[in-house]
Amino acid sequence: MSEHHITPLKTYLAVAGTLFFLTAVTVWVSYFDFGSFNIIIAMGVATMKASIVALFFMHLLWDDKKNLTMFVMSLMFLGIFITVTLLDTGFRGGVNSEVEYPINNRATFYDSLPLTDTHGHPVDEHSADQHGEDEDHH
Amino acid sequence: MSHDNSSPKFLQHHFHDVEQQYETAKLGMWAFILTEVLTFGGLFVAYVVYRSWYPEMFVGANLLLDVNKGLLNTIVLITSSLTMVLAVWAIQKKNQKLSLFMLIATFLFAFMFLGIKYLEYSHKFEVGQLPGEYYSYMGPEIAHLNNPHIFFSIYFIMTGLHGLHVAIGMGLIAWLIYATAKGNLNSEYYTPMEMIGIFWHLVDLIWIYLFPLFYLI
Numbered sequence: 001m002s003e004h005h006i007t008p009l010k011t012y013l014a015v016a017g018t019l020f021f022l023t024a025v026t027v028w029v030s031y032f033d034f035g036s037f038n039i040i041i042a043m044g045v046a047t048m049k050a051s052i053v054a055l056f057f058m059h060l061l062w063d064d065k066k067n068l069t070m071f072v073m074s075l076m077f078l079g080i081f082i083t084v085t086l087l088d089t090g091f092r093g094g095v096n097s098e099v100e101y102p103i104n105n106r107a108t109f110y111d112s113l114p115l116t117d118t119h120g121h122p123v124d125e126h127s128a129d130q131h132g133e134d135e136d137h138h
Numbered sequence: 139m140s141h142d143n144s145s146p147k148f149l150q151h152h153f154h155d156v157e158q159q160y161e162t163a164k165l166g167m168w169a170f171i172l173t174e175v176l177t178f179g180g181l182f183v184a185y186v187v188y189r190s191w192y193p194e195m196f197v198g199a200n201l202l203l204d205v206n207k208g209l210l211n212t213i214v215l216i217t218s219s220l221t222m223v224l225a226v227w228a229i230q231k232k233n234q235k236l237s238l239f240m241l242i243a244t245f246l247f248a249f250m251f252l253g254i255k256y257l258e259y260s261h262k263f264e265v266g267q268l269p270g271e272y273y274s275y276m277g278p279e280i281a282h283l284n285n286p287h288i289f290f291s292i293y294f295i296m297t298g299l300h301g302l303h304v305a306i307g308m309g310l311i312a313w314l315i316y317a318t319a320k321g322n323l324n325s326e327y328y329t330p331m332e333m334i335g336i337f338w339h340l341v342d343l344i345w346i347y348l349f350p351l352f353y354l355i
Binding site (some may be wrong): 004009012014015016019020023026027030038039042043044045049050053054056057058059061063064066067070071073074075077078081082085086089090106107109110113114115117118119120132 | 172175179209216217223224336
């Protein structure tokens with residue numbers, strides 16, 4: 001199989017370097033609040049990284065183009081899947097306002113959940129008393 | 139059967155020549171990748187739909203995940219992708235020893251990824267940030283949010299299925315280590331290594347989306 005394209009080592013190292021750089025960018029950017037652009041920026045950077053992985057690491061750039069076509073087709077169908085589903089779930093209120101948020105009520109099991117601290121241990125309003133009782137047990 | 143005596147022993151009789159066998163394997167691999175994209179695609183649709191229904195809850199709940207561990211896992215997985223591609227590069231360059239070394243490195247990075255994931259999961263089990271009805275975490279930063287158990291249902295299913303892919307990938311890479319050490323794979327015939335490499339890069343590619351979706355935004 002000597003006729004196969006052998007990518008130079010430099011290319012692979014440059015690709016990995018770019019991926020690390022874009023990872024740093026996406027984490028750094030996440031500390032700023034751009035409102036609804038947060039998602040667009042994060043997905044844009046992720047798509048740049050994914051394209052680099054597919055083209056260079058997965059060799060699609062040098063492959064027979066039928067493989068790239070298949071991969072892009074799968075993404076196109078995923079796009080259709082997302083779009084058509086959102087056309088339903090995003091516009092339910094337009095037909096009948098009662099079904100706009102069919103599942104937006106809080107699940108009933110939350111009614112019986114006690115408030116917890118950041119370690120997941122239950123706390124209640126008399127947290128001072130609770131603390132005293134805890135000490136008695138020890 | 140039509141092959142003459144000079145054809146290599148790895149060429150199976152139903153293929154015309156080595157090149158056709160290689161291209162067929164690759165096309166089959168990409169057909170598999172297509173089904174993988176659609177499998178994960180269903181879960182991405184679930185994420186998008188629930189995020190559109192509960193925008194504030196998703197923004198609040200992702201703050202409960204540890205960005206540092208997610209970032210570390212991203213770096214580990216990108217590095218493992220690089221070592222995987224270098225394993226294929228080395229065997230193309232007839233350097234089986236380097237290829238073996240890179241495969242072992244890839245295996246260890248995959249193990250590291252699952253180790254970090256285990257630390258994350260065990261913390262979530264401890265504090266009750268669990269899917270569906272098993273959810274019990276009502277900490278001050280999240281008690282006012284609506285239905286955070288949905289975020290953790292999607293988080294555990296997506297990262298769990300991804301983790302399963304990492305584990306399967308480790309098994310495949312272990313087999314590659316064995317086959318390369320035995321000399322069954324060489325610069326003439328390395329198709330399995332390249333195909334498993336494509337699978338491994340897909341695992342990396344999916345994590346590239348999971349990381350910002352769950353940890354950053």
